[in-house]
Structure formats: structure tokens, C-alpha cells
Amino acid sequence: MPLEWVNDTKQAPAITGASLHARGEPPLAMLHLWPHRSLPKRGFAGFILATFTLLLLPLLAVLGTPILWGLAPFVLGALWLMYAMIQKNYRDGEILEELELWSDHAVLTRTARGRAPLRWEANPYWISVHLHEKGGPVASYLTLKGAGREVELGAFLSEDERTALHGVLRDMLARVVATGAPVAGGTGD
Missing domain, CATH: 1.20.58 (Methane Monooxygenase Hydroxylase; Chain G, domain 1)
Known part of the structure; x- marks a missing residue:
């Protein structure tokens, strides 16, 4: 799967629990998604x-x-x-979706070549992860809902990859909100 969880779990966080993230603190979890390249x-x-x-x-x-x-x-x-x-x-295909998670803040940024970056922010406590089996533009349509908006995540992923990411992302959000500490990455196979 063309994804990578980027975490720095070598040291304890400067903030713990349900506290707010300090400006400049690294995210507790960061997800990078990009389209699959079958021909290098x-x-x-x-x-x-x-x-x-x-x-x-x-x-x-x-x-x-x-x-x-x-x-x-x-x-x-x-x-x-x-x-x-x-x-x-x-x-x-030069697209990168980056989801950064703090205990009280989440930022999703989609960067595509030749276009201005698209940015969505919400509180992880209120974010819900939805997998629309039917009714979306594609099968297993993956969205994040929060801050009054619903945004698509991983439009370029296959149906199986979106299904696998749904469970991992839901668990990751729950751990970040519950612990407020760096968490080990999900499966990026």
C-alpha cells in the first residue's frame, strides 16, 4: 500500500494526556499517502x-x-x-496527502502538482472515519468528517487499500485522542 506512518517514538512527548499541543510541537502521528507507481x-x-x-x-x-x-x-x-x-x-500522479494528528488538532493537506494545496483542519475528538461501501463515487469511499465538513481521503487508493486504511485510521485516531502520546504506526504493507 502506498502509505507511510511517520512517527518519532524515541522520546517522551513534551505534552501528555488530554492537553493541548504546543505550537511547533511535532505531531503525535503523521500519515503520508501517494498514488501507486506500477512503472518506476x-x-x-x-x-x-x-x-x-x-x-x-x-x-x-x-x-x-x-x-x-x-x-x-x-x-x-x-x-x-x-x-x-x-x-x-x-x-x-504527483499527489501527496498528509494527515498530521495531535491530541487536540488534526490537519489534512493534499498537495498536487500545479495546484494550490488543499487544507482541512478539525479536532480529532470530533473526527469520524467513514467507509461508504455504496453511494460514493467509488466503491469503499473513505472520508473523514469533522468541523462541519466531510473530506475524501486516498481517492487514488484501491478499494482494498481504502478498506484496510479505514480500520487502521479509526484505531489511530482513537489512540491519539485517548493517550495524547506518540503512537506506533499502522500497517503500511
Whole structure:
């Protein structure tokens, strides 16, 4: 699952219990979510090279003839179009959702390339985690509700990943609110 719990549990917190977080204190728990990348950059380079090689094989039969010059622009155009579309997919997938939890404050920030960051804040005590099996734009639609708003979390995750995150996030919120101390991260498998 493309998520990471970031916690610093090496030292005791400066605040404990149901106290308020001090300005500048690190969050008790922090969750980073990003879209899954099935084709890493190194694999992308290999894919383009293999595609180029396979597209050139049929051109070997017409090497040295005027037909080569008629086919070459189409072969190179197809290769360029594939390269451009995969690069656009990489750029569109540069999304990071970051959920920071303190005992009395939670901040969800969604950062996407070329767009202003979206920010949502609420008190964790009043936040509820909802998994809408049906009725949402996708199956297992995961939302956080609090401060008079309901916001989507992990729109780019698969249905199974959203279901798994629902339970982990609900437990994490309960522990942060109850203890006010750093908590061990959830499963990020």
C-alpha cells in the first residue's frame, strides 16, 4: 500500500494526556499517502528502449528503400506519443496527502502538482472515519468528517487499500485522542 506512518517514538512527548499541543510541537502521528507507481523511472527507460527496438525491427526489411522514409515518421511519432503520455501520467500522479494528528488538532493537506494545496483542519475528538461501501463515487469511499465538513481521503487508493486504511485510521485516531502520546504506526504493507 502506498502509505507511510511517520512517527518519532524515541522520546517522551513534551505534552501528555488530554492537553493541548504546543505550537511547533511535532505531531503525535503523521500519515503520508501517494498514488501507486506500477512503472518506476528505471522500468520506464527500459520500456521505451524495448519499444523502440521492437518498432525498428519491421523497418529492417525496408532499409535502403524510399519506403523507410515513409514509415519512419509514423514509427517515431508513435514512440514519441507513448513517451509523452507516460510522462503526463507521472506528472498527474504527483499527489501527496498528509494527515498530521495531535491530541487536540488534526490537519489534512493534499498537495498536487500545479495546484494550490488543499487544507482541512478539525479536532480529532470530533473526527469520524467513514467507509461508504455504496453511494460514493467509488466503491469503499473513505472520508473523514469533522468541523462541519466531510473530506475524501486516498481517492487514488484501491478499494482494498481504502478498506484496510479505514480500520487502521479509526484505531489511530482513537489512540491519539485517548493517550495524547506518540503512537506506533499502522500497517503500511
